[in-house]
Amino acid sequence: MQLGGPSWNLVFGRRDSTTASLSAANSNIPAPTLNLSGLISSFSNQGFTTNEMVALSGSHTIGQARCTTFRNRIYNENNINSSFATSIQANCPSSGGDNNLSPLDVVSPTSFDNAYFSNLLNQNGLLHSDQELFNGGSTDAQVRTYSSNAATFSTDFANAMIKMSNLNPLTGSSGEVRTNCRRTN
Numbered sequence: 001m002q003l004g005g006p007s008w009n010l011v012f013g014r015r016d017s018t019t020a021s022l023s024a025a026n027s028n029i030p031a032p033t034l035n036l037s038g039l040i041s042s043f044s045n046q047g048f049t050t051n052e053m054v055a056l057s058g059s060h061t062i063g064q065a066r067c068t069t070f071r072n073r074i075y076n077e078n079n080i081n082s083s084f085a086t087s088i089q090a091n092c093p094s095s096g097g098d099n100n101l102s103p104l105d106v107v108s109p110t111s112f113d114n115a116y117f118s119n120l121l122n123q124n125g126l127l128h129s130d131q132e133l134f135n136g137g138s139t140d141a142q143v144r145t146y147s148s149n150a151a152t153f154s155t156d157f158a159n160a161m162i163k164m165s166n167l168n169p170l171t172g173s174s175g176e177v178r179t180n181c182r183r184t185n
């Protein structure tokens with residue numbers, strides 16, 4: 001599928017782990033229930049600035065999330081557009097349907113653009129954590145900037161992705177260079 005969006009150059013030959021740890025993933029990957037300060041700390045723990053955290057979050061311009069990750073938001077939160085909440089509720093009942101999917105970007109779910117940020121301005125963020133980036137706090141200004149300037153978002157996103165690709169890579173004989181990036185050799 002062609003999603004459009006920014007591109008960037010990566011260094012070849014990054015070594016990946018041959019094993020995975022559910023508990024390590026769960027303790028390092030930010031939860032959608034986090035508030036802004038929790039999100040900032042979670043990214044700061046990996047060496048990212050708050051600005052880089054906001055830029056990387058723009059990845060939610062594509063992809064989908066399961067009902068269980070946003071149910072509380074669409075039924076119980078106040079900083080959500082009411083017609084948006086009602087439309088999402090149709091496919092995410094208050095009980096059951098935990099794995100039903102909704103797009104993270106309601107406007108253009110298959111285009112890599114800056115609509116994720118204009119959605120936040122309209123209180124159309126799907127995840128609690130998404131809307132935290134525009135909820136009267138320190139990151140509001142950057143969300144506004146990205147919502148009106150797609151080129152700035154693209155540049156910042158690409159730079160932050162390059163930085164992420166260089167976080168703690170395995171070296172020497174640890175891990176392996178994958179022949180298919182989706183699976184171990």
Ligand code: HEM
Binds near residue numbers: 034057059
């Ligand atoms: C800011 C903190 C973040 C939180 C709390 C978060 C949370 C989530 C959650 C809960 C989902 C849905 C998963 C599911 O239902 O199984 C999701 C999907 C996704 N996230 Fe994030 N995420 C964050 C940051 C990021 C970053 C930094 C990236 C990449 C640069 C990213 C890329 C994606 C993509 C592409 C999907 C869709 C996956 C698909 O459709 O299969 N997210 N995220």
